[in-house]
Every structure is written in structure tokens, then in C-alpha cells.
Amino acid sequence: MGGFRIGGKGRKRTRGVGHQAPHWSIIALFILPAFLLYTVFMVWPLFQSLYFSLFEFKGLARGSFVGLRNFRELLTRYPLNEQLPRAFLHNVYFFIGTMLVQNTMGLLLARLLYAPRWGKRFFQVVYTMPYLISALVVGYLWSLMLNPLFGPINYILRAVGLGSWARPWLGDPHTALTAIILVNAWQWVGFPMLLFSAGLTNISDEIREAARIDGATSWRLFFHIELPLLLPVIGIVTVLTFIGNFNVFGIVWAMGGVNGEPAGSTDVLGLVFYRTAFRGGVDAFGLASALAVLMFIFIFGVSLFMLGRFRKWEEHLT
Amino acid sequence: MKGQRTGALRRISWTTLATQVLLWGYAAIVLFPLLLVVSSALRPTREIFKNPVGLPKSPSFDSFVRAWEQANFNVYFFNSLLITVSSVLLATAVAALASYMLGRYTFTGSRFLTAYFLAGLMLPFRLAIVPLFLLLNNMGLIDNRLGLILVYAATGIPFSIFVLSAFFRQLPRELSEAARIDGAGEFTIFGRIMLPLVRPALATVIVFQFVPLWNDFFFPLVLLRSTNKWTLPVGMTRFFGEFQTDWSTLFAGLIITTLPLILIFLLATKQIIAGLTAGIEK
Numbered sequence: 001m002g003g004f005r006i007g008g009k010g011r012k013r014t015r016g017v018g019h020q021a022p023h024w025s026i027i028a029l030f031i032l033p034a035f036l037l038y039t040v041f042m043v044w045p046l047f048q049s050l051y052f053s054l055f056e057f058k059g060l061a062r063g064s065f066v067g068l069r070n071f072r073e074l075l076t077r078y079p080l081n082e083q084l085p086r087a088f089l090h091n092v093y094f095f096i097g098t099m100l101v102q103n104t105m106g107l108l109l110a111r112l113l114y115a116p117r118w119g120k121r122f123f124q125v126v127y128t129m130p131y132l133i134s135a136l137v138v139g140y141l142w143s144l145m146l147n148p149l150f151g152p153i154n155y156i157l158r159a160v161g162l163g164s165w166a167r168p169w170l171g172d173p174h175t176a177l178t179a180i181i182l183v184n185a186w187q188w189v190g191f192p193m194l195l196f197s198a199g200l201t202n203i204s205d206e207i208r209e210a211a212r213i214d215g216a217t218s219w220r221l222f223f224h225i226e227l228p229l230l231l232p233v234i235g236i237v238t239v240l241t242f243i244g245n246f247n248v249f250g251i252v253w254a255m256g257g258v259n260g261e262p263a264g265s266t267d268v269l270g271l272v273f274y275r276t277a278f279r280g281g282v283d284a285f286g287l288a289s290a291l292a293v294l295m296f297i298f299i300f301g302v303s304l305f306m307l308g309r310f311r312k313w314e315e316h317l318t
Numbered sequence: 319m320k321g322q323r324t325g326a327l328r329r330i331s332w333t334t335l336a337t338q339v340l341l342w343g344y345a346a347i348v349l350f351p352l353l354l355v356v357s358s359a360l361r362p363t364r365e366i367f368k369n370p371v372g373l374p375k376s377p378s379f380d381s382f383v384r385a386w387e388q389a390n391f392n393v394y395f396f397n398s399l400l401i402t403v404s405s406v407l408l409a410t411a412v413a414a415l416a417s418y419m420l421g422r423y424t425f426t427g428s429r430f431l432t433a434y435f436l437a438g439l440m441l442p443f444r445l446a447i448v449p450l451f452l453l454l455n456n457m458g459l460i461d462n463r464l465g466l467i468l469v470y471a472a473t474g475i476p477f478s479i480f481v482l483s484a485f486f487r488q489l490p491r492e493l494s495e496a497a498r499i500d501g502a503g504e505f506t507i508f509g510r511i512m513l514p515l516v517r518p519a520l521a522t523v524i525v526f527q528f529v530p531l532w533n534d535f536f537f538p539l540v541l542l543r544s545t546n547k548w549t550l551p552v553g554m555t556r557f558f559g560e561f562q563t564d565w566s567t568l569f570a571g572l573i574i575t576t577l578p579l580i581l582i583f584l585l586a587t588k589q590i591i592a593g594l595t596a597g598i599e600k
Contacts, residue, residue: 134533
């Protein structure tokens with residue numbers, strides 16, 4: 001690419017790239033601080049997890065090489081062998097629930113707000129606001145709202161004659177996780193909405209106009225034109241939701257505590273990982289490293305798989 | 319003909335009505351709990367328990383004073399501010415330097431370095447907590463605010479480089495060319511000419527790092543021990559145990575924790591939306 005570049009004459013002169021690069025020592029001065037900080041505190045520890053997972057730990061001290069023993073322990077030792085699959089299923093449920101509630105709602109809101117209408121900015125800002133608040137604050141706020149005795153939600157349900165619906169939402173193992181998923185969606189819905197809004201803006205008006213001239217109703221326009229063209233954004237939203245949901249931590253801690261109460265019904269991988277590492281036995285660090293490796297492979301692998309699938313889908317459609 | 323037209327009109331007004339109901343209805347679902355928090359913080363707990371949904375009869379800020387002084391929020395708030403601001407400034411400074419080189423020049427390895435930094439956008443770095451804990455322990459930085467600042471700064475670098483290098487790339491080259499002819503060095507060109515031009519991007523990067531760091535719960539939970547070093551989210555866990563029955567103070571605590579973010583949101587809505595949609599908006 002760069003072999004036949006002659007001066008800057010024939011090229012577009014507005015772009016800044018393509019200068020003669022400065023001396024390597026200057027390059028290093030500019031890049032090294034970020035490189036070191038990022039490598040030492042982020043990349044290197046991530047690789048070390050892989051390495052540490054193969055060793056036995058005694059407290060903070062790394063002992064002998066034990067091969068895959070930590071992985072075997074993870075899957076066979078009580079109570080981990082029960083908590084881990086259960087937490088995994090809860091994360092899967094969390095992801096499916098979030099896709100159905102939060103992202104569908106985000107798409108709906110984005111579509112409703114697409115047509116130029118009064119107050120578009122206002123609604124966007126309002127819907128995005130909870131995203132700013134700490135997951136922990138949101139969790140605590142809603143655990144007060146859903147409190148069985150003094151919580152406003154049950155109070156309102158009783159006041160409007162739906163008293164039979166009033167229940168200890170977070171105290172009942174059947175409703176607790178669903179309640180957390182809804183609260184999480186309440187916090188995050190603005191995010192898919194903004195991404196879908198941006199995606200809708202990128203669809204050219206000519207396409208819409210052409211479809212309208214051909215007699216397409218707005219319903220058909222949405223399902224046959226806009227939705228397929230939004231596929232790249234849907235892909236991004238799906239993958240980000242997946243990554244976010246499999247890392248969920250603060251909101252569950254605030255609403256279900258470190259053990260995912262009631263009765264482990266809200267336990268998720270993030271909490272299991274934390275407990276394994278910092279509330280575990282003497283060999284905790286080896287086990288936690290092994291769990292980190294498994295989670296990393298799973299989350300990264302599935303994300304890549306999903307991105308690939310969506311790309312194929314797009315090619316198929318265009 | 320006429321019947322057809324009124325039919326169409328009626329249909330339009332029905333969808334318009336449904337749209338309005340949905341938009342306002344959802345806005346109410348978002349705003350109601352937030353407004354209730356404010357209202358409840360201004361009422362004594364006795365009143366809240368009697369009627370959970372109501373306006374304060376005689377608004378009082380006592381709950382805020384209790385949260386601030388008795389529940390240690392003054393300490394947590396200061397720690398959060400110190401740690402968040404330092405990390406954001408550190409990350410932005412080193413990211414701006416690196417982005418300038420990566421955005422303006424092609425050199426051996428520049429492609430690889432860019433990819434290396436951007437890979438961090440996808441890495442679940444919380445999973446690295448065990449080696450990170452041991453690393454900081456060896457450096458004597460466990461239960462030390464500096465340790466947390468370094469970790470936070472590292473996590474902010476990928477996004478900052480992602481946004482800033484794209485901005486540096488778009489600046490016209492004539493600007494630096496002229497300065498170079500005048501004999502200006504690379505650092506002068508960067509600091510005097512280029513940096514001021516990417517100010518909007520800097521604002522996006524700063525705001526967008528501030529929010530998740532201010533809210534982060536996981537790292538301080540693991541890396542800080544002493545309560546006098548705790549940040550607001552960790553402090554919150556103890557606070558909710560100790561003040562369980564004092565709802566008025568609990569609500570005040572939630573507000574104090576969120577207040578800086580509300581200020582930022584009001585001042586920088588545009589940057590936040592730009593950051594959220596980075597890479598998608600044309």
C-alpha cells in the first residue's frame with residue numbers, strides 16, 4: 001500500500017495520516033505510558049489467570065503444578081458442583097429475559113421516537129437516565145421499592161385493587177430472579193434504544209420513500225425493510241447484552257446478597273466467582289483462576305460465534 | 319372518497335395516541351421511582367412507613383446530614399472523588415499521547431498496537447482479579463487507593479484510544495506541516511496544536527470513563543479493606559446493613575451517591591450519547 005507514495009501531491013490532502021513517522025524513540029515516549037499501564041494491569045493478569053489455573057495455591061502462595069486438577073475440583077467438589085451449573089442456568093435465563101424484555105422494548109422505543117416528533121430528545125434523555133446510576137444503587141433502590149411491608153409497589157397494587165398481586169417479590173424464589181431481570185432492564189433500556197436509534201438514522205430516506213411508493217404500510221416497512229437493515233446493530237446489541245449479562249454482579253448483590261438469596265435462586269456466575277476467590281478455602285486462588293478461564297473461554301467463544309453468525313446472516317440478506 | 323380519508327385520519331390518530339401513551343407511560347415508569355426517592359428522602363421514616371407514596375409534609379434535610387456525618391458518606395464521597403478523578407485524568411493523558419502517534423502515523427507495528435489496545439474493549443478484565451490481587455499485593459498496593467487508581471486507569475485506556483485515535487486521524491495534515499516547517503517538535507505539535515483540536519473527543523472520553531468508575535463496586539470491594547478508604551458503592555453495602563430501619567437516611571444516601579452523575583448528565587448529555595453510540599452513529 002505505502003510503496004508508491006510520492007510526496008503528498010496526488011493524494012487527498014485533508015487527511016492527516018501518512019506523514020514520515022518520527023524517530024522510534026519519540027514514538028516510544030508517546031506510546032509507552034499507555035502500553036505499560038494497560039499491559040501490566042490488564043493484559044498480563046488476564047494471561048496469568050490461564051497459567052495460575054494449573055497450579056495449587058496455599059493462600060497467597062503459589063505451590064506446585066497440578067495440571068487440570070483445579071478444573072476437576074471445580075466440577076466435582078461440593079457445593080461448587082451444585083452452585084456452578086445452577087448459576088450458569090440463571091445467567092442463561094438472565095440473557096434470554098433481557099433480550100426479550102429490555103432489547104425488544106429498546107427497539108420499540110427507538111422506532112416510536114424515530115419519526116420526528118415533539119419531545120424526542122426529552123424522552124431519549126429520560127429513558128437513558130437510569131443507565132448512569134450505579135447498579136448497586138439501582139438494586140438497593142428497587143429492593144426498597146419491592147419491600148413486602150413498606151414498599152411502594154405492593155402499596156400501589158393494593159391501592160388499585162390488585163392486592164392479590166402483592167407479594168414479597170424478592171423473598172420468593174419463584175419471582176426473585178425475574179424481578180432482578182426487570183429491574184436490570186429498567187436500568188439499561190436506554191442503551192439498546194440509543195443504538196437502534198442510531199441504526200435507524202443510518203437507513204437512507206430513499207429506501208423508505210421507495211418502499212412507501214410501492215405501497216408498503218409502516219408495519220411492512222418495519223418488518224421487511226428496517227428490521228433486516230438493522231441486523232448489524234441487532235448483532236452488536238445481542239453480543240453486548242450477552243457479555244453484560246454473563247458478568248452481572250452488582251445489581252444481584254444488592255438485591256439478593258452475596259449468596260444470591262432467597263435459597264440461591266438469584267445466584268449467578270459473577271457471585272460464584274467472587275465467593276470462590278475471596279470467600280473460599282485455602283486453595284481458593286487456584287480454583288478461582290480455573291473458573292476465570294472457563295468463563296473467559298465461554299463468554300469470548302460465544303461472542304465470537306454470535307458475531308460470525310450475524311455476519312453470515314447479513315451476507316445472506318444482502 | 320371522503321369516507322376513505324376520514325378512515326385514514328382515524329387510523330393515524332389511533333396510532334399517534336397509542337404512541338403517546340407508550341412514550342409517556344414508560345417515561346412515568348422511569349421517573350416515578352426516581353422522584354419517589356427524592357420525596358422520601360425529605361420525609362421522616364415514620365411517615366414513609368405509614369404511607370410509602372406521598373409528598374413530604376414539612377421537607378427536611380436531616381436525613382442527608384445523618385447519611386453524610388453518621389453513615390460516613392463524607393469519607394466515601396471524598397474517596398470516590400479522589401479515585402475516580404485521578405484515574406480518569408491518568409487514563410486520558412496516557413491515551414491521548416498514544417492515540418496521537420497511532421492516529422497520525424503509520425510505522426512498523428502501528429497496526430498491531432492499535433489492535434492490541436482495542437482488544438481491551440472486549441476483555442472481561444474482572445476475571446483477572448486473582449493475578450491482579452497478587453500483583454498489587456507484591457507491590458504493597460492492596461488496601462491502597464493508588465492501586466485502585468492504576469487498575470482503573472488501565473481499564474479506561476482501550477475506550478479512550480478507540481475514540482481519540484479516530485479523532486486525531488481526521489485532523490488535516492497541513493496544520494502540523496506548517497508547525498514542523500517552523501521547527502516545532504513532536505511534543506509541541508501535540509500539545510499546542512493537536513490536543514486543543516480534539517477537545518470534544520476528550521470531553522466524551524472523560525465523561526464516559528467517569529460514570530462506570532464512579533459506580534464500580536467489584537474492584538474496591540476486593541482491593542480496599544479499611545473503611546476509611548472505601549468508595550461510595552462499597553460503603554453502601556455496610557450502610558444498608560446498619561441503617562436498615564431508617565429508610566429516610568437510606569434514600570438520602572442513594573441520592574448523595576448519584577448526585578455527581580446527575581450533574582454530569584445535565585452538563586454533558588451530548589457526550590454521553592456520543593459515547594454510547596460510538597462506532598455506530600455516522
